[in-house]
Amino acid sequence: MQKISQFSFLVLWGRLALSKGFKVLMPKEQVIAILNQVVMLECNFTVTEEPPLKNIVINWQLANTNQVVHSYYYGRDQLKKQNPNYFGITSLFPEEFKRGNASLRLEGVKLKHSGKYQCYVSNASGSGEGIITVVLAAFYSEPRLIIKQKSSSTSLMFESSGYPKADISWYFGDNKDASVLSNTSYWQDADGLYTVQSTMEINKIENNSTYTFVLRNAVVNQTILRTFTLKAEEYGTSMSKSASTLLLITIAGSVLIIMALAILLYNKYIKAKSIEIIVPNLP
Template identity: 45%
Template sequence: MSTCENLFFLLLLLALTLNCTAVFEVKIPDSSVTGIHGQYVLLRCSFSINKDSSLEDIVITWQTVKSEEVVHSFYYGKNQLEKQSLRFFNRTSLYPSEFKHGNASLKLEGVSPKDAGEYICFVSNSYGSNQATLQLSFAAFFTSPELVIELQAHTMTFVYLSKGYPKPEIEWHSSGTENISELIQTSFQQSENSLYQVTSTLTVHVQSNATYSFILRNKAVNQTVTNVFSLLPGKIPEKAASQRVHWTLVMPIVFLLVILVTGIIFYRHEKHYYIQNKVKTTPSSVLSFSKT
């Protein structure tokens, strides 16, 4: 065999070898995704396709990395959920019609804080097998802040309440520019569903005359909430009129109303008792004379 023929067969053998050992790839477009509280999130995953592959050849399995829980499995041409973790029951789905396009993405509904973590996308078919991982983070939009006003003898305390996830950044500004965050007190308390209850407090003198801004930032979802109100001497901010006022302001009014109503009832009762007693002690002759 000539040198040229030897070279030709070597190149052919090399080409066949490369074709047989072609890498079967599983790719994750987004290495990290964020799921929003109560909504669904799409965990995207793709794999190398082969026109000769069929649904019967495809095996797709999603599972958690840390706890190794089965999130969703598909093989033998259908979903196989016998070994699926109970906490994912009726919350996951794949897209079989998209398998021919190399799409192994998983839809996870009703996202909660417990779903946060690392996930594995494993795919296998007659062409090969491989896997890839992605990180799922959790976030919740903070609710519209509720303003509570506490009125003391010489000061007014403003308390903003909101709930979301994760811990946000809180700022207070005076007159729109001066950062007075060092004067506030902010606390975070996690509820049963793991969301954070944020309580941020600012105390000022009643005679103060300024504009205050409350700013909350949740960078996980690019959320910024800003509330602005003006404090006039001796007056409650107009914006607070439609908001809930603290019981320290409401209770004295309620107490006065109770005393007033009680006094009216007592007065009517005494008047009725006096009239009844007077009628009983009046002589019958006088009564008969008055009737004529």
């Protein structure tokens, strides 16, 4: 209890200290954090002629609840009051304090770590604070394709998982929006990830019919695209005058994934292999 009251005194002292020329600067208002990866919350403070490490206090907390994420004072980390959701995943850079760097590193972030964070810095020169918002995202997985042949129709279904909820579209022919003809459902698992299933029911196959499935995760600029060309073929048998129909589905898949990370932006292109599947049309 003694250390907590001393910390409160240091914070109060810092707020009352003269802060001419002292500022806390947040280079970014928002950062995108990728699930299970490392994210850096940048926070800088002005280094004046005063020794920047004298009586320095750095406190990261959740802006909406004031719960402690990481604290540093008396020359070392103070984590007794740290929110349990952050045990073992936070760290500062004490060797960088003299350069005005009070940034926080979060390792292995989860969806529960999204939200607004406040960086508070106080030293002999003054005090200040800033806010940064962490937005969590997870790239959607390679979609799983399920084809079902029925007596009077064929269904194409895609399933994928990611975060946040993706935008799904279907197109027919030359970019004619066919999304209203599809059925798309979402659900979340225990970790908060979304699984999306989207089905297109095709009742009539015209020769060289083309359908395109598009999944978009706007937060990370991810787009997954699949284009199908469907061909209906008929053939006869020497045993019967009746004709049987086979549905030849040519799947020409291409995946375009454009990844935009908050700190490092990069592009990646993946082209899927072409697959041919022959599905008999049931009587």
